[in-house]
Amino acid sequence: MADLFLPSVATIQDRRDETxxxxxxxxxxxxxxxxxxxxxxxxxxxxxxxxxxxEAPFCFASSPTRKQSIEVTVRRTGQLTDALHxxxxxxxxxxxxxxxxxxxLAAAAGHDLLFIAGGIGLPPLRGLIWNVLDTRERFGRVxxxxxxxxxxxxVYKDELGVWQNRGDVELHTTVDRGDAGWAxxxxxxxxxxxxxxxxxxxxxxxxxxxxxxxxxVIQDLLARGFAAEQIISTLERMMQCGVGKCNHxxxxxxxxxxxxxxxxxxxxxEMVE
Amino acid sequence: MTVPQALVxxxxxxxxxxxxxxxxTEVIGPTRGPRGDVLLATLSGARELLWDFTNAxxxxxxxxxxxxxxxxxxxxxxxxxxxxxxxDAHPQVLFNVRSCDVKGFAVLRRMHAQPPGDTAYLRRDEQxxxxxxxxPTPCPLGFCVCADAGPFLEEHFDLQLTAMDDAxxxxxxxAKGRALLEGQDRLFRPAAASxxxxxxxxxxxxxxxxxPVTCHFGSAxxxxxxxxxAQALWxxxxxxxxxxxxxxxxxxxxxxxxxxxxxxxxxxxxCRVWDSCQYAAFTLEASGHNPRKRQGGRVRRxxxxxxxxxxxxxxxxxxxxxxxxxITVCLGTADMxxxxxxxxxxxxxx
Numbered sequence: 001m002a003d004l005f006l007p008s009v010a011t012i013q014d015r016r017d018e019t020x021x022x023x024x025x026x027x028x029x030x031x032x033x034x035x036x037x038x039x040x041x042x043x044x045x046x047x048x049x050x051x052x053x054x055e056a057p058f059c060f061a062s063s064p065t066r067k068q069s070i071e072v073t074v075r076r077t078g079q080l081t082d083a084l085h086x087x088x089x090x091x092x093x094x095x096x097x098x099x100x101x102x103x104x105l106a107a108a109a110g111h112d113l114l115f116i117a118g119g120i121g122l123p124p125l126r127g128l129i130w131n132v133l134d135t136r137e138r139f140g141r142v143x144x145x146x147x148x149x150x151x152x153x154x155v156y157k158d159e160l161g162v163w164q165n166r167g168d169v170e171l172h173t174t175v176d177r178g179d180a181g182w183a184x185x186x187x188x189x190x191x192x193x194x195x196x197x198x199x200x201x202x203x204x205x206x207x208x209x210x211x212x213x214x215x216x217v218i219q220d221l222l223a224r225g226f227a228a229e230q231i232i233s234t235l236e237r238m239m240q241c242g243v244g245k246c247n248h249x250x251x252x253x254x255x256x257x258x259x260x261x262x263x264x265x266x267x268x269x270e271m272v273e
Numbered sequence: 274m275t276v277p278q279a280l281v282x283x284x285x286x287x288x289x290x291x292x293x294x295x296x297x298t299e300v301i302g303p304t305r306g307p308r309g310d311v312l313l314a315t316l317s318g319a320r321e322l323l324w325d326f327t328n329a330x331x332x333x334x335x336x337x338x339x340x341x342x343x344x345x346x347x348x349x350x351x352x353x354x355x356x357x358x359x360x361d362a363h364p365q366v367l368f369n370v371r372s373c374d375v376k377g378f379a380v381l382r383r384m385h386a387q388p389p390g391d392t393a394y395l396r397r398d399e400q401x402x403x404x405x406x407x408x409p410t411p412c413p414l415g416f417c418v419c420a421d422a423g424p425f426l427e428e429h430f431d432l433q434l435t436a437m438d439d440a441x442x443x444x445x446x447x448a449k450g451r452a453l454l455e456g457q458d459r460l461f462r463p464a465a466a467s468x469x470x471x472x473x474x475x476x477x478x479x480x481x482x483x484x485p486v487t488c489h490f491g492s493a494x495x496x497x498x499x500x501x502x503a504q505a506l507w508x509x510x511x512x513x514x515x516x517x518x519x520x521x522x523x524x525x526x527x528x529x530x531x532x533x534x535x536x537x538x539x540x541x542x543x544c545r546v547w548d549s550c551q552y553a554a555f556t557l558e559a560s561g562h563n564p565r566k567r568q569g570g571r572v573r574r575x576x577x578x579x580x581x582x583x584x585x586x587x588x589x590x591x592x593x594x595x596x597x598x599x600i601t602v603c604l605g606t607a608d609m610x611x612x613x614x615x616x617x618x619x620x621x622x623x
Contacts (some may be wrong), residue, residue: 003358003392003393004389004390004391004392005344005345005358005392005393005532005543005545006356006357006358007345007356008356009354009355009356030353049347051347051354051356051534051541052347052536053534054532054533054534054543055532055543056559077560080559081559092353092354094347094356211562236558237556237558237564238555238556238557238558240530240532241532243389244387245384245391246529246530246531246532246548247528247529247550248529248531248548248556250574250578252577252581252583253581253584253587272499272581272583273500273573
C-alpha cells in the first residue's frame with residue numbers, strides 16, 4: 001500500500017507572472033521516471049508542499065497531453081503562497097496526487113463545449129481546454145467566455161491571443177473595469193452570453209470562478225435553457241489531506257477533495273448539510 | 274493446540290497472564306491516576322491494571338490516532354529535499370477496554386480502511402490487540418445501548434472478557450486475540466456448557482440493568498438528513514457551545530485532523546494533529562471565505578456527521594458509541610443526548 005501522505009520532490013522549472021499577484025509555475029518531478037509515469041486528468045488537483053510550511057491544494061493548470069511539465073497557477077494569498085512566490089527556478093517543492101475526480105472527458109466527446117471562467121477561475125479550465133484542443137476532432141464547437149476585474153487581472157494573456165487566432169475556438173473576453181489600453185468588452189461575464197452563439201441542446205458548460213460570478217452565470221444558463229446536468233463546476237473548500245480523510249472540505253457527506261472537486265450543478269443542488 | 278472460541282480463566286490467575294503479556298509486549302490499560310482518576314497508560318505490572326471501574330476519563334483512540342502524529346520526515350541534504358514516511362507502529366495490547374470504546378475503534382477502522390487506505394492508521398491498527406471488558410453495571414452517563422455499542426459486543430473485539438463469579442469468561446474474536454492465549458494452556462480451559470449459559474445470563478441481567486433506549490438517534494436522523502431542522506434551532510444550540518472542541522477530542526469516533534509541518538533539528542516532521550469541526554478556522558479558506566462562519570453552522574455540521582442518514586448509509590453506524598464523555602466535558606450543554614432530544618422535539622431550552 002502506497003503511503004498516503006508521502007510527497008514526491010519536484011523542481012520548479014520556471015515561473016511566469018500572470019497578474020500582479022498571480023504566477024504560473026512549471027514543475028517536473030525530480031525523478032525523471034516518476035515524471036514519465038505520472039498521470040492525471042484535467043479538473044484533478046495536487047497537494048503542493050512548501051517544506052516547513054505544509055501543503056495546499058492547487059488544480060492542474062496544464063493538460064496531460066503536454067507531459068513535459070506540470071503547471072500550477074498560484075495567487076499569493078496566504079503563508080504558503082507567500083513562500084511559494086519567493087521561490088524560483090531550481091527550488092524544490094513536494095507534490096502529492098493526483099487528487100479528486102476530474103472532468104469526464106469521455107462523456108464530453110461529441111458535445112459542444114462552453115467554458116465560462118472568471119478571474120483566477122481560468123486555471124482549472126485551462127488544462128481541460130488544452131486537452132480538448134489537443135484532441136480537437138473528438139469535440140464539437142468550443143466557446144470560451146472569460147472575464148476579470150481589470151485587464152491586468154486576465155491570466156494567460158498570450159494564450160488568449162493564441163485561442164483567439166485559432167479558427168476552431170470562439171473566444172470572448174470582458175473586464176469589469178477597462179483601462180486606457182483596453183478596447184474590448186466591459187461588464188460582468190454574463191454580458192458575453194449575447195455575443196456568443198449558444199446551442200443548449202448538445203452543449204456541456206464548464207463554469208469556474210468566484211462564487212458570486214458562478215451564481216449569476218448559472219442563473220443565466222438555466223434561463224437560457226441549459227439543464228442542471230449540463231452545467232459542470234468545480235467547488236472549493238478548505239482542504240488539508242486531499243484524500244477524503246481529514247474532513248475539512250466536506251459538504252454534507254461528500255468530500256470536495258475526493259467526490260469532487262468537479263460536480264454538476266444538479267449534484268450541487270442535491271447537497272444537504 | 275487449537276484454541277476454542279470460549280475459555281475460562283480463574284480470576285486468581287489473571288495477574289500471571291497479564292504479567293506474562295507485559296513481559297513480551299506493550300500493554301496499555303486503565304489504571305488509577307495520582308488523584309484517583311481512571312487513566313489509560315502503559316502498564317509495568319498486572320497489579321496496576323483496574324478490573325473494577327466505570328470507564329477511563331479519555332477514550333483510548335490516542336493509542337491508534339495520537340494527538341500529534343508524525344507522518345512524513347523531510348530532510349534537506351546538499352540543497353536537496355528528501356521525504357520519507359515515518360512508521361513507528363509497534364505491537365500493543367489495549368486491555369480492559371469498555372465495549373463502547375471497542376466499538377469506537379470499529380468506527381475508526383472502517384473509516385480509515387476506506388480506499389485509499391490510511392496507511393499510518395492501518396499499520397497501527399494491525400499491531401494492536403483489543404481486549405474488551407464487558408460492563409455488568411451501567412456507568413452514570415453512558416447510553417451505549419442506544420448506539421449498539423454495549424454493554425456486551427458480538428464483534429469488533431480480539432478478546433472479550435466477562436467477569437463471572439470467581440472466573441473470567443474469555444471469548445476469542447480474532448487470530449490476534451488467540452495469540453494472547455498462546456503458551457498459556459495452564460491458565461485457560463475451554464468453557465463448559467454451563468459456563469456458556471451463565472455468561473448469557475450475566476449479559477441478559479446487564480441488559481436489564483442498562484434499561485431501554487433513551488437517546489433516540491432514529492428520530493433525530495429523520496430530521497437532520499432532510500435538512501428539516503430550522504437554522505434558528507441550531508443557532509440556539511450553538512449559544513450553549515463555547516467552541517472549545519472538547520466534544521471532538523473526547524469522542525471515541527471523532528478523527529478529523531489537520532496537517533502541520535513541525536521543525537525538528539534541521540529537518541521537518543509533517544504531522545497529523547487533531548482538529549475540531551467546531552473551530553471557525555476549520556473551514557476558513559485562504560481567501561478569507563468561510564462557508565461555516567457561524568457557530569450554528571458548525572454545530573449543525575457536527576451532528577450531520579454524527580447522526581445523518583447520509584453518513585449512516587455510508588458508514589453503517591451513527592458516529593456515537595454512547596460513552597457519555599461529551600456530557601462530562603461540555604462546558605455548555607450541547608452534548609449528544611441533549612442535542613438529539615432537541616432535534617427530536619424541535620425545541621431547545623439550554
